[in-house]
Amino acid sequence: MIPKPKRKSKSKREPNPQKQQRIVDPEAIEAARRDYCVFCGYTGGKRSVHHIRTKGAGHDDTPDNLICLCISCHSKAHSGQIPKKELVWFLELDQKRRGI
Numbered sequence: 001m002i003p004k005p006k007r008k009s010k011s012k013r014e015p016n017p018q019k020q021q022r023i024v025d026p027e028a029i030e031a032a033r034r035d036y037c038v039f040c041g042y043t044g045g046k047r048s049v050h051h052i053r054t055k056g057a058g059h060d061d062t063p064d065n066l067i068c069l070c071i072s073c074h075s076k077a078h079s080g081q082i083p084k085k086e087l088v089w090f091l092e093l094d095q096k097r098r099g100i
């Protein structure tokens with residue numbers, strides 16, 4: 001007799017009470033998209049929306065946490081070559097320019 005293989009339940013999701021729920025808002029991400037890089041002004045190539053705050057309760061899809069960056073600036077933002085406070089500064093400048 002060969003015993004039947006037991007089925008493994010691999011997707012056992014348990015809520016993590018320590019993790020704060022982040023704000024998810026696809027509309028805010030769409031609204032943050034620009035046809036230029038907010039940091040360097042580059043209009044060529046691809047751009048993506050970057051989350052400025054990623055730690056703690058961060059990574060929220062809120063207008064003050066989303067900045068549209070070109071590939072180059074985006075990788076710099078992730079490697080720490082562009083400090084977060086500078087991203088915030090440029091984001092504020094962009095919002096002022098747009099009259100928000």
Ligand SMILES: [Zn+2]
Pocket residue numbers: 037038039040041042069070071072073074
């Ligand atoms: Zn750029």
Ligand SMILES: [Zn+2]
Pocket residue numbers: 049050051074077078
């Ligand atoms: Zn990013």
